[in-house]
Amino acid sequence: MTAKLPTLRFTKFQIFVHVAALLPLVVLIIDALRGNLSYNPIQEATFRTGKTAMILLVASLACTPANTLFGFTPAIKVRRALGLYAFLYALVHFTIYIGVDYGFDLRLVLLELEEKRYVIVGFAAFLILLALTLTSTKGMQRRLKKNWKKLHKWVYAAGILVMFHFIWVQKSDIREPLIWTGVLGLLLLLRWQPVRTRILSFRTSRRAGRRKPRPTEPAKVSEPEPAAQ
Numbered sequence: 001m002t003a004k005l006p007t008l009r010f011t012k013f014q015i016f017v018h019v020a021a022l023l024p025l026v027v028l029i030i031d032a033l034r035g036n037l038s039y040n041p042i043q044e045a046t047f048r049t050g051k052t053a054m055i056l057l058v059a060s061l062a063c064t065p066a067n068t069l070f071g072f073t074p075a076i077k078v079r080r081a082l083g084l085y086a087f088l089y090a091l092v093h094f095t096i097y098i099g100v101d102y103g104f105d106l107r108l109v110l111l112e113l114e115e116k117r118y119v120i121v122g123f124a125a126f127l128i129l130l131a132l133t134l135t136s137t138k139g140m141q142r143r144l145k146k147n148w149k150k151l152h153k154w155v156y157a158a159g160i161l162v163m164f165h166f167i168w169v170q171k172s173d174i175r176e177p178l179i180w181t182g183v184l185g186l187l188l189l190l191r192w193q194p195v196r197t198r199i200l201s202f203r204t205s206r207r208a209g210r211r212k213p214r215p216t217e218p219a220k221v222s223e224p225e226p227a228a229q
């Protein structure tokens with residue numbers, strides 16, 4: 001008897017998201033092998049992986065509002081994958097930092113923790129992402145029940161810590177991190193109940209306005225009635 005393998009079916013959107021998420025890593029590896037990583041390859045690799053991790057984290061946070069508020073349901077299917085990719089890039093980012101920069105000498109890393117505030121917030125965000133990744137399976141979701149939702153709300157704290165990390169890492173120009181902080185702020189605002197209710201009721205009323213009149217309903221009068229003679 002032959003065992004039936006589970007069929008893996010991906011939508012075009014899912015394939016696009018997986019390819020887009022893996023592309024920066026592939027490009028990084030190719031550039032590293034070709035020696036195309038600027039005059040400071042470690043810094044370049046740290047920057048690239050950090051930036052990608054941050055973008056993917058923000059993208060994963062955008063999925064729920066995209067679905068609940070704007071009806072973009074495919075977003076829900078890629079939310080978990082985006083979060084996991086964000087962790088993957090954060091892991092590479094962290095490994096380059098402690099591995100290549102410090103030769104895995106945790107003593108030196110701890111000294112750095114005391115001195116550099118951006119490392120403290122980055123590390124805190126990394127630990128949150130680690131906890132979320134370890135509990136991201138269906139089995140853990142079942143086991144943790146209500147606590148799973150509570151735990152996974154920490155993703156917002158991770159997002160905020162990452163923005164502080166991004167701002168504090170910059171030497172001078174903080175315009176880009178501020179733009180990303182604004183995007184995160186907007187996403188948090190969209191989750192706020194009063195804002196959600198307003199957007200949803202606006203969408204419902206627009207949909208009702210667009211609904212065609214039923215045959216039994218009197219047609220909408222668009223022109224003024226001719227005056228009675």
Ligand code: HEM
Pocket residue numbers: 043046047048049050051052053054057086090093094097119122123124125126129162165166169170
């Ligand atoms: C695990 C702890 C972390 C450490 C030790 C760490 C360390 C660093 C270092 C050393 C830099 C470059 C600083 C410089 O050379 O000027 C950096 C930049 C950055 N990191 Fe991290 N990081 C950590 C976690 C994270 C996480 C979790 C994220 C996002 C999810 C992240 C996102 C970024 C970003 C966006 C940049 C700036 C990139 C740019 O300017 O293009 N980091 N990080």
